[in-house]
């Protein structure tokens with residue numbers, strides 16, 4: 394119960410990696426502010442966990458690229474639970490594989506808003522509360538930030554921006570006792586992964602190829618990434634900040 398009576402906000406917590414984080418932090422005793430666009434999935438998850446422990450998950454409908462709404466939601470969660478100990482900027486989307494020639498400036502700006510600007514805004518709005526608790530920020534980036542990805546210039550750039558931001562903010566926030574880290578998963582079995590595979594010619598063999606990239610010959614589960622986040626949010630990682638943790642199942646080895 395390393396997160397008992399502490400509060401975390403998780404963006405995109407209804408499904409995939411975000412939902413994995415919700416489950417893991419809940420099992421560790423945490424109170425959870427779940428922000429997501431998908432009301433149905435979020436309410437189902439919140440209802441199930443609140444039945445296990447009353448008033449432990451509060452869902453607010455939020456598009457993280459609506460920064461005013463994001464700020465209001467963060468304020469409302471803190472008002473509800475009384476404190477904030479960790480902010481996990483996880484919500485993100487992966488556009489279909491597209492050449493740069495076919496991806497417009499407007500599409501890139503929109504993707505930047507969802508994947509990166511939301512991380513900047515989430516961290517900025519959470520920081521005043523995190524300074525009080527000496528809390529943590531965790532940004533869910535991607536191995537594409539360091540390895541690139543074919544036909545994904547836009548996506549990879551948004552993920553790289555999260556890593557640079559993490560390092561610079563760690564310097565600034567560290568002086569006030571706030572730690573900031575990024576997690577870089579390779580391939581995680583989530584709805585996003587399966588929807589991305591569907592945009593390719595042969596989705597099944599694409600998923601098999603993706604699984605074979607890790608030394609364990611499988612993708613990560615959302616809960617495995619949640620466990621990395623819990624470590625980074627807990628006192629067990631008290632000397633770790635500004636790091637881009639490559640939770641990649643060895644996918645980058647033996648290039």
Ligand SMILES: NC(=O)c1ccc[n+]([C@@H]2O[C@H](COP(=O)([O-])OP(=O)(O)OC[C@H]3O[C@@H](n4cnc5c(N)ncnc54)[C@H](O)[C@@H]3O)[C@@H](O)[C@H]2O)c1
Nearest residue numbers: 405407408409410430456457484485535580581583584585
């Ligand atoms: N799945 C992978 O293999 C993988 C690998 C590396 C990094 N990531 C990163 O992990 C994060 C989560 O990915 P996932 O695979 O769990 O995705 P997912 O699509 O399975 O789940 C994402 C969740 O975020 C929500 N969401 C999407 N856009 C939102 C918005 N604008 N505002 C609020 N909520 C929004 C969705 O409703 C959903 O609940 C993303 O930032 C992604 O870039 C995923």
